[in-house]
Amino acid sequence: MQSPYPSAALDEARRAIAEKLREIRRDAGLTGREVAARAGWLPSKVSRLQSATTPPSDDDIRAWCTACGAEDKIPDLLAANRTADSMYLEWRRVQRSGLRRLQESRIPLYARTKTFRVYSSSVIPGFVQTFEYAAALLGNIARVHGTPEDVQEAAAARVDRSHIIRGGDHRFALLLEESVLRHVVGDVAVMAGQLGYLLSVMALPAVSVGVIPAGRERGMWTVETFTVFDDDRVSVELLTAAITVTAPGEISMYAHAFEEMKSLAVFGAEARGLISAAIDSLD
CATH class of the missing domain: 3.30.870 (Endonuclease; Chain A)
Known part of the structure; x- marks a missing residue:
């Protein structure tokens, strides 16, 4: 599958976060549908997040970890997510000021x-x-x-x-x-x-x-x-x-x-x- 991200480094960072979310879900013994139900999402959102098709927001990470009883994982995942965000900056956002x-x-x-x-x-x-x-x-x-x-x-x-x-x-x-x-x-x-x-x-x-x-x-x-x-x-x-x-x-x-x-x-x-x-x- 072609990566949705324009850089190999960014693709790698995003996939590492997605894999960590998948591991947290598995460690909790939950299916994707169960995580979706606990977070109040459609099941398709869980699929997109753990396949790295869609990058998670900070709120997504908090909701995922809370649904899986893994609140202790939130700080490290947020840090990794923000590092990935810094690799790709939209010109319009950077130039806004x-x-x-x-x-x-x-x-x-x-x-x-x-x-x-x-x-x-x-x-x-x-x-x-x-x-x-x-x-x-x-x-x-x-x-x-x-x-x-x-x-x-x-x-x-x-x-x-x-x-x-x-x-x-x-x-x-x-x-x-x-x-x-x-x-x-x-x-x-x-x-x-x-x-x-x-x-x-x-x-x-x-x-x-x-x-x-x-x-x-x-x-x-x-x-x-x-x-x-x-x-x-x-x-x-x-x-x-x-x-x-x-x-x-x-x-x-x-x-x-x-x-x-x-x-x-x-x-x-x-x-x-x-x-x-x-x-x-x-x-």
């Missing part, structure tokens, strides 16, 4: 990370965005997601946050699909300024920029944009959600995917040539 706060919320993570590995198949990474590009991009995001209109403040916060590429002991390895250079965000002037800035930051000692040429034969398919923070966590960007990956095995998979992408990319003069060609193509 405004895009500026979303930008600022990541400052502590950025400050403690030493090595950033970014693969982007969609847009210029935030670390190397100009204010104009960031404002145009965040304006599109605000429009699509219906978030509070604080685009100018959010763009300023993003650019301010990106100053870490110029100081400290951080290292940045960025890989871009060539299509990212050709996708115009804002207008031609904004895009030309962004690509020109990208050329300039390539000279920074802490920044490495690789471009994967379009049409190159490849053994690794284009995947969603992701950032690896040291070897501790991965942030994956989807249209409707941000997935945080913390399982070591899955972090290793993303690190391996980054190396696969890196083997396809060109650097130095070749990368600058592709960026310059993208600038020349702007009318």
